[in-house]
Amino acid sequence: MKIVNTSVKRPVGVIMIVLAIVALGVVSARSLVIDLFPKIDLPVAVVATTYEDAAPQEVENLISQPIESSISSVEGINTIQSQSQAGSSLVLMMFNNGVDLDQALLDVRERVDQVKGMLPETAGDPNIMRFSPDQMPVVWLSLTGKDAAVMTELAENQLVPFFERQEGVASVTIEGAKEREIQLILDQAKLQQYGVNSQLVMQALNSQNQSASVGTVEKGNKDLQLRVVGEYESLNDIKDTVIQTPQGSTIHVEDIAEVKDTYKEATSETLVNGESAVVLSIMKKTDANTVKVADQVLEGIDEMNEKLPKDANLDVVIDTSEFIKLSIDSVVKNILIGGIISVFVLLLFLKSIRATIVIGLSIPIAVISTFALMYFTGQTLNILTLGGLALGLGMMVDSSIVILENIYSYRQRGYSLFESATKGASELAPAVIASTTTTLVVFLPIVYVEGIASDLFTPLALTVSFSLIASLVVAVTLVPMLSSKLLAKAMEDHGRRYWFNRFIERLNNGYGNALKKVLKYRKTTVFVTILAIVGSLALIPFIGAEFIPQADEGQMEVRVETSAGSSLEYTQSIVDEVHEKLEKYEKDIETNYVNVGSGGMATMGSSGNTASFMMQLVPSAEREKTTTEIVKEINEDVKDIVGADIRVSESQDMSMGEPIAIQINGPEHDVLRDLSEDIAHGISEVEGIHNPETAASEAVPQMQITVDKEKAALHGLSQDDVLGQVQMQFTGQIATKYREDGQEMDVTLLYPENERSTIHDLQDMKITNQEGTSFPLEEVVEFKEMQGPVSLLRENQQPQMNITSDIVDRDLGSVVQDVEKVLTEMEKSFPEGYSYSMGGQAEDMAKSFTDLALALVFSIFLVYAVMAIQFENFLFPFIIMFSMPTMIVGVLGGLFITNIPLSIPGFIGIIMLAGIVVNNSIVLVDYINILRRRGIERYEAIIEAGKNRLRPILMTTLTTIVGMIPVGLALGEGAEMQQPLAITIIFGLAVSSIFTLLLIPVVYTYFDDLTAKLTRRNKKKKEA
Known part of the structure; x- marks a missing residue:
């Protein structure tokens, strides 16, 4: 090949190009964004709307349904879900993959604007936003001190502006x-004494807290702006506000109210390690480097602590970059360990430090070149792309080994260094290019795989491809050039390695004898192969399946839910009991962050009956138990706490969803609620199901107040007047705003707490009409106590209810099968019009497996196409592809032995194997053909080719396998993600290599006989 000759003749040019690529790669590596996972594109948008003091039914009818109807025709929408609860509506839109979400959001905004005028006047403006996992905080910080108010002021005025500038x-x-x-x-x-009601007070406060421009007047040759100034400048101004009574007298606010400068009543409480704290959640920009942002925040902590008062302390609660750093470090260590082992294997075979350096150079050059390609294609440095480097590490030297071995064989036959380098490299370059191409083309169909599987593993596929392309270029340029300059005395025998030479020699002789036997007993060889494949398929039921392996990130959460309507104080008492139970796990828990009474994003508000613990455990290397084991133990410990539903679980990645998610649909919310509770109870008996829960929350106790409009009219009041006064009595009302030192705060009218706490306060309440006359509320309303729903769910404009569950000690595939059996049995008793469907990880797994199976079929076809082009023959590729079915024996056996379920990474490994396992066959068959073209008889050509190619096949196979062993052992943090991929390749390649060496020669003879028979038949036809 011309490129080989050019590289050998012009070594300086090759070296300069390599140095330039290395320099570019180093710069690119420093510029790569570091993250835990590749960016996951979730095509999800949210429309959030508030509707204060409205019940869930009203929110659904007046807010959620109109918005659902308006956006349902937006192009590209796959699913619309809505959650209606007291005071707020949340509508989620899930779009099809590949939709331009920016354009879709514009369409959604246009449709929502059209319906906005139809929403109730008191409803807030719909807030349309794009949802992304990148919107989760990177770092949580806690600010603790004696005075919570002072801490709030410090956080708002100093800390937030400082960190937002980073x-x-x-x-x-x-x-x-x-x-x-x-x-x-x-x-x-x-x-009552002055005949004044709250409305008069509000009007007085609003009218007397105003400043406005009222025109201009001339003074000399100037125009003076006229401005009436009346805004409150002090609390005394508020106290002195004048109120005109209906009787015509004048009073002041301080005559009828106590003015207090205080803080709003707390609806939630935040605790860090049991101590009250102000928590700052810091979110990064979408394209920002997580580790870099976290490092800057951590540096800022020390700087700000020096400026804060002595009694204030700023500290880290949770730092997500810590696990990223540990994971990246473990992957880098695995790469280094695998690289060192691979180089040792090379040294053992090549018996020359120089020869080892020649091949070993392809590893760093390929890695550094990969960094440059990753940078220019917009990839991030994460555990999957680095895992791709670790997996491709052993394969990087395969091409170089094959080339070097052939160069050495020419050198042994007496050729000069230059001739050996050019002839040896040129002869096998086509086979090497073909074998590398077969590995590359298997990744092409992954481009057409959609969803999370594509988002996660396309970067891995690109990384492996980049590294293999770089290593191929090194093999056909740098290796021949260096061989012609450095290997004058390479690969000579040395006494200290004589034992290994004897071992290889005995292995070669043994393989030669085995090859003769399988060629003699060809039918038996084929039968044993088929038997091994069928036997391995019988292991499938014992292996199981899962979506993506869960990494031990050391994060867990505890959710506490007391009975609906419980007070914040009662929920806090339950939280205190949970804290007591957690004391025995102090050595494992690094930080414990609790939010009492916060409903989070899904509820868009606060809920006094809920609390959530977010706990960061110490790194896995520093504790004896896994996160799953600790979760199970804590779950058992908190079971005996009465008065609350407490659920302990590992923190789930928002982009992955719940392992088990069941949706039931039907026309009535009440029926769905009953069915969901039955299903949650039914699946709880399935082995592996952990903490099943339904979205059908406990009903909230309500006191329904119905206004008698006729009686209210007799007193000169409308329904709005009555409702306004009741709301004023029990929740208060913002009358105006007060500004002080650049801060704006609410001025709120309230009644004393002892007049708005009990049911008697409601029943004894007095209503005042326009004339100032007071009378009991009971005269114009009717009270009725009832239960109201917490939230109402809908999907695609139909009522829905969800049941979710974690899983422990069992693979997802097996759990889903058993859950499906339970649901199929229960569906028989469903009322007409009600149905269920599986979602969450179970749905994603089924879809991804289907897509990947299709990708595998296309990959096999592409491998065949590449080999057909390489051999210019439609028959020879079939010989080589007989090594593919044998990889199943190794894959299934490896997963069974290591007790690892088949997952998306494992499936990706099978696809990769489709391109890898044929490489050895290509080299073997290609060399058999070369020998036969030299005039050697078929049987002798097969024996000689087998013995001659055994050494490079062993070297390429061993370097690939040992390079992946550290990943297969899942050493370090976050390595669980790549472990199934490494296991499938290690076992699949090892077993298929054995079959390649023995089965492929047998298959070759069968196809050669078939070819000869067809040739003779055609010849006879021509003669006839």
Whole structure:
């Protein structure tokens, strides 16, 4: 090949190009974004709307349904889900893969704007946003001190502006903050004494807290702006606000209310390691480097602690970059270990440090070149792309080994260094290019795989492809050039390695004898192969399946839910009991962050009956138990806490979804609620199901107040007047705003807490009409106590209910099979019009497996096409492809032995094997053909080719396998993700290599006989 000759003749040019690529790769590596996983594109948008003080039914009818109807025709929408609860509506749109989400969001915004005017006047403006896992916080910080109000002020005025200025930080949010408020505590008796109601007070506050421009006047040759100034400048101004009574007298606010400068009543509480704290959640920009952002935040902590008061302390609660760093470090270590082992194998075979250096150079050059290609294609440095490097490490030297071996064989026959390098490399370059191409083409169909499987493993496929392309270029250029310059005395025998030479010699002789036997007993060889394949298929039921292996990130959560309507104080008492149970796990828990009363994003508000613990465990290397084991133990410990539903689980990646998610649909919410509870109870008996829960929350106790409009009219009141006064009595009302030192705060009218706490306060409440006359509320309303739903769910404009569950101690595939059996049996008793479907990871796994199976079929076809082009023959590729079925024996056997379920990474490994296992066959068959073209008889050509190619086949196979062993052992943090991939390749390649060496020669003879028979038949036809 011309490229080989050119590289040998012009070594300086080759070296300069290599140095340039290395320099570019080093610069690219420093510029790569570091993250835990590749960017996952979730085509999801959210429309969030508030509707204060509305029940879930009203929110569904007046907010959720109109928005659902308006956006349902947006192109590309796959599913619409809505959650309606007291005071808020959340509508989620899931789009098809490949949809331009930016354009789709514009369409959604246009449709929502059209329906906005139909929403209730008191409803908030719909907020349309794009949902992404990147919007999760990178770092949580806690600010602790004696005075929570002072800590809030420090967080708002100093910390938030400081951290938002850091490079890569998108936003900083505060939890557990105290919000300042001016409260006017109304005196009921004095209001009645003066004949004043709360509406008059609000009007007075609003009208007297205003400043406005009222025109201009001339003064000399200048125009003076006229501005009436009346905004409150002090609390005394509020106290002195004038109120005109209906009787015509004048009073002041301080006559009927106590003015207090205080803080809003807390609806939630934030604790860090049991201590009250203000928590800052720091989110990065979408394209920012997670590790870099976290490092800058950590550096800023020390800087800010020096500026904060002595009693204030800023500390890290959870740092997501810590696990990323540990994971990246473990992958890098695995790469180094695998590389060192591979080089040792090379040294053992080549018996020459120089020869080892020649081949070993292909590893760093390929790795560094890969970094450059990753940078220019926009890939990030994560555990999967680095895992791709670790998996491709052993394969990087395969091409170089084959080339060098052939160069050495020419050298042994007496050719000069230059001739050996050019002839040896040129002769096998086509076979090497073909074998590398077969490995590369198997990744092409992955481009057409959609969803999370594509997002996660396309970067891995690109990384492996980049490394193999780089190593191929090195093999056909740098290796021949270096061989012609450095290997004058290479690969000579040395006494210290004589034992290995004897071992290889005995192995070669043994293989030669075995080859003669299988060629003699060809039918027996084929039968034994078929028997091994069929036997391995019988292992499938014992292996199981899962979506993606769960890495031990050391994060777990505890969710506490007391009975609906419980007070914040009661929920806090349950949280204290949970804290006591957690004391015995102190050595394993690094930080414990608790939010009491916060409903999170899904509820868009607060809920006094819920609390969530987020716990970061110490790194796995520093604890004796896995996160799953600790979760199970804590779950057992908290079972005896009465008065709350407590669920302990590992933190789930939001992009992956729940392992088990069951959706039931039907026309009635009440029926769905009953069915969901039956299903949750039914599947709880399935082995492996852990903490099944339904979205059908416990009903909230409600006091329904119905206004008698006729009676209210007799007193000169409308329904709105009555509702306004009831709302004023029990929740208060914001009258105006007060500004002080650049801060704006609410001025809120409230009644004393002892007048708005009990049912008697409601029943004894007095209503005041426009004339100032007071009368009991009971005269114009009817009270009715009932149960109301917490939230109402819909999917594709039909009521829905969800049941979710974690799984432990069992693979997802087996659990799903048993759950399906339970659901199939239960569906028989479903009312007409009700149905169920599986979602979550179970659905994603089924879809991904289907897509990957199709990709595998296309990959096999592409491998055949490449070999047909290489051999210019339609028959020879079939000989080589007989090594593919034998890999199943190794794959299934390996998964069974290591007790690892088949998962998406394992499936990717099978696809990779389709391109790898044929490489040895290509080299073997190609060399048999070369020998036969030299005039050697078929039998002798097969024996000689087998013995001659055994050494490079052993070297390429061993370097690939040992390079992956550290990954297969899952050494270090986050290595669980690549373990199934490594296991399938290690066992699949090892077993298929044995079959390749013995089965392929037999198949070759059968196909050669077939070819000869067809040739003779055609010849006879021509003669006839």
